[in-house]
Amino acid sequence: MVGEITLKGSAYWNVYAHERLLAVLPKWEPKRDELEQQQRNRRAGMAGEERVIEVLQSAGLPPDTPIFWDVGLPLSPSVFIQMDIVMVLRHGVLIFESKQIAGRLRFVQNPAALQKVENGEVTLVMDCPAAQFEDQRDSFTLWLATRGFRAPVDGSVVFTTNPVIEGPPNLPIISLRELRGFIRSAVQAEPVLSSKDVRLLVNTIEKSRSRFIPYPLCGRYGIDSTKIQWGPRCGCGSQLIKSTERRWNCENCKLQGTPAYGPALLDWFLLRSETITVQQCAALFGIHRQSAWRLLGRMRLTKVEGKGGKHTLYRIDYTDFEALNQLLKP
Structure with a gap:
């Protein structure tokens, strides 16, 4: 060990x-x-x-x-x-x-x-x-x-x-x-x-052992998360622009391709919120709700049902390093 x-x-x-x-x-x-x-x-x-x-x-x-x-x-x-x-x-x-x-x-x-x-x-x-x-x-x-x-x-x-x-x-x-x-x-x-x-x-x-959990960082530092551009980013750090269902463009380095959804979700959890809804995920990536539901279902997240099946949340466990590591992968 x-x-x-x-x-x-x-x-x-x-x-x-x-x-x-x-x-x-x-x-x-x-x-x-x-x-x-x-x-x-x-x-x-x-x-x-x-x-x-x-x-x-x-x-x-x-x-x-x-x-x-x-x-x-x-x-x-x-x-x-x-x-x-x-x-x-x-x-x-x-x-x-x-x-x-x-x-x-x-x-x-x-x-x-x-x-x-x-x-x-x-x-x-x-x-x-x-x-x-x-x-x-x-x-x-x-x-x-x-x-x-x-x-x-x-x-x-x-x-x-x-x-x-x-x-x-x-x-x-x-x-x-x-x-x-x-x-x-x-x-x-x-x-x-x-x-x-x-x-x-x-x-x-x-x-x-206890672990120091400062996340999400925007709340910790009093940063207005609505002033930040969320979503997939290129390896150069620039925001990716969606052109089709499966193709995104980087205006800085002119690369095209499918974005890495995991790292973008990880940014959301570490910086903005402990939870995400299917609707928020769909808006984050510009995809249909069904696609967002399948995407979140593949992740190591805890599903929290809302009343009547509405407003279902997916929560990250900040002490589950395997869950964080899974999101880090493209």
Whole structure:
């Protein structure tokens, strides 16, 4: 088992959805500059996590080693632990906080923070990742204990861009090239969990984890969805124009063909609404209601009947990554 590494998980879909929002958002949208900056940070964060996972998968561990990506667990009804990467070994549990920040970085205390320094000047101040990691480790240890697991929790912050680091020693911080050695050292410890314990813990994490669901994004950011052009788009990003029942044209790159209905529906669900009706689907693609009904029936959606058979809705489950992945395919 490898958690969600073999699937597109929460982190991937969050980045993908915001990418699609920027693709359909008008250039004049006032929130665009802020959303673009946030998206640059998301891309960098996911790229760093992917690099850490690639190293973990090549660290010589058994292929079925449980590795979870993007894990949120409830510590109390109002408090959650959010961890980038979690590994479950017989030797204990490892958590990793990935940071993709380049340049010269300085750790400071009272209060704990991380500063980015350029030409001797502090240009950016961030939360201290070492303090974040230690809070995650302590909170996860408590989470395990309250569920009857007695396993040590270790790990580290992993910088994936080899920055120059200034600051106090003995912090839980390593570079990406040190990660394999860290893993080799961890598996030399005496096993504390049986194979049965590992399976039980993995199942407990799977059943307990919560996922951040910000969709649909237009509502989240207060964007008027009626100002956006919905429907199939060309690979170049331009809106497709329907010429016949089965042929659509791109005025930008002059291509013709049948559009990919799945990605257009995925845009609808991630950006505009959790549900769609047969009538809305027919209008979205300029097709007959019967064709829209068959199209929605092929998708992994939940059908919600209206009273008297009217106003039937089809709902997406944002936690069903297989359903999202099916729509992503042309």
